Amino acid sequence: MNRSRSLGLAPCAHALGVALVALLSHAACTKKEEPVPVPPPPGAPAPGTSGTAAAAGDVKAGVNSIKGTVKLNGTAPEMKVLKREADPFCGRVAMKDEEVIVGPGGGLKNVLVRLTKGVTGSYPPPSTPALIDQTDCMYRPRVQGIIAGQAITIKNSDQTLHNVHTYKGASTIFNQAEIPGMAPMVKQLDAAGQIVKFKCDVHPWMTGYVAVSPHPFFAVTGGDGGFTIASVPAGTYTVEVWHERFGTTTAEVTVSADKPGAVDLALTAR
Numbered sequence: 078m079n080r081s082r083s084l085g086l087a088p089c090a091h092a093l094g095v096a097l098v099a100l101l102s103h104a105a106c107t108k109k110e111e112p113v114p115v116p117p118p119p120g121a122p123a124p125g126t127s128g129t130a131a132a133a134g135d136v137k138a139g140v141n142s143i144k145g146t147v148k149l150n151g152t153a154p155e156m157k158v159l160k161r162e163a164d165p166f167c168g169r170v171a172m173k174d175e176e177v178i179v180g181p182g183g184g185l186k187n188v189l190v191r192l193t194k195g196v197t198g199s200y201p202p203p204s205t206p207a208l209i210d211q212t213d214c215m216y217r218p219r220v221q222g223i224i225a226g227q228a229i230t231i232k233n234s235d236q237t238l239h240n241v242h243t244y245k246g247a248s249t250i251f252n253q254a255e256i257p258g259m260a261p262m263v264k265q266l267d268a269a270g271q272i273v274k275f276k277c278d279v280h281p282w283m284t285g286y287v288a289v290s291p292h293p294f295f296a297v298t299g300g301d302g303g304f305t306i307a308s309v310p311a312g313t314y315t316v317e318v319w320h321e322r323f324g325t326t327t328a329e330v331t332v333s334a335d336k337p338g339a340v341d342l343a344l345t346a347r
Contacts, residue, residue: 085124085239088252091143092225098263106180110321114337115256121222123218128287131297132271134185138333139275140308140309140310140311140333140334141309141311141332141333141334141335141336141337142305142306142307142308142309142332142338143192143294143305143306143309143314143316143337143338143339143340144303144304144305144306144332144337144338144339145190145301145303145304145316145339145340145341145342146184146301146302146303146304146341146342146345147185147190147298147318147320147341147342147343148182148183148184148185148302148341148342148343148344149177149183149184149185149323149343149344149345149346150177150343150344151329151345151346151347152181152345153177153179153267154177154322154346154347155173156173156174156175156177156178156319157173157177157292158171158172158173159171159172159173159174159175159282160282161214161282164214164237164279164280166214166235166237166343167213167214167235167237167280170213170214172213172215172320174282175187175214175215175219176284176321176322177322177323178300180300180301180302182300182301182302183302184298184299184300184302184303185302185320185323185344186298186299186300186302186305187218187219187220187297187298187320187321187325188220188297188298188318188319188320188344189220189222189286189295189296189297189318189319189320190273190294190295190296190297190304190306190316190317190318190319191222191288191290191294191295191296191306191316191317191319192292192294192306192309192314192315192316192317193314193315193316193317193327194314194315195231195312195313195314195315196291196292196294196312196314197312198292198310200224200228200291200292200293201224201226202223202225202226202227202228203227203293206227206228206263207221207223207227207228207229207230207231207287207347208229208230209221209229209230209231209232209275209285209287210232210234210253211231211232211233211234211235211239211241212235212282213235213278214235214237214239214282214283215283216275216277216284216285217285218284218285218297219284219285220285220286220288220297220321221286221287221288221297222287222288222289222290222297223266223287223288223289223290223301224226224289224290224291224292224293225266225267225268225269225289225291226265226266226267226292227265227266227290228263228264229263229264229266229287230261230262230263231255231261231262231263232261233255233256233257233259233261235257237257237279238254238256238257239254239255239277239279239280239283240252240253240254240255240277240278240279241253241254241255241275241277242275242276242277242278243263243273243274243275243276244273244276245268245271245273245274246271250266250273251264252278255256265289266289267289268289269289269290269291270289270290270291271288272287272288272289272319273286273287273288273289273291274286275287278306282299284321286321288319293308294306294309294314298329309313309332309338310332310336311332311333312331312332313329313330313331313332313333314329314330314331314338315327315328315329316328316329316330316340316342318342318344320344321345322347323345323346323347324344326342328340328342
């Protein structure tokens with residue numbers, strides 16, 4: 078028996094319905110699918126950049142770079158194993174204190190290197206937030222720089238409670254708990270020149286630092302003590318290095334259009 082008649086549909090209506098279904102099916106099959114843009118994760122550098130502050134932000138391009146190393150003179154203090162057993166989640170992984178990390182040849186890791194004199198012009202903050210992640214009950218990265226006014230995303234990747242307590246000197250900037258599975262908090266740090274200290278009131282060994290700069294010309298040393306400050310305009314600058322334990326030192330460096338700046342600095346163990 079004709080199904081359209083059993084449903085009480087006129088033959089012409091049935092034919093029209095069949096034609097309409099065929100037309101829609103053809104359109105669906107021939108329509109070109111547009112790619113869906115996928116935004117970069119918080120703190121990720123823009124495509125095609127090196128990930129340095131000068132390259133990743135919405136800032137003026139310079140002409141050259143400043144490269145160098147920071148080394149530790151003297152005997153590095155021994156870093157002890159952290160006492161993390163009070164929290165079963167944190168205690169699963171044994172870790173040493175990371176206040177001082179010295180690599181081959183005396184290269185000092187986690188040293189902030191920034192230009193403090195000689196920079197001109199105005200540099201707006203990048204649109205991409207910086208990222209600090211609480212993972213394995215440590216702040217990652219331990220040291221980083223941002224531009225004044227830049228947002229910073231603070232994420233808890235651990236299955237335990239953390240408490241993000243930040244300081245400018247001895248004064249609290251903000252103090253907020255972050256439970257497992259909670260959406261990352263987003264903060265904005267505006268005071269250029271300051272170094273903000275991150276602590277966790279639940280896990281006292283957790284320490285991190287975010288240096289707020291009025292410009293993008295800064296870097297943090299890697300495991301070999303090396304650093305690169307990218308896209309620096311030609312000129313003569315004061316370079317300052319800062320370490321959480323060993324303090325600061327400075328040097329002068331000149332960058333030209335046809336020659337990058339080079340500077341090697343050292344801090345003294347104590």
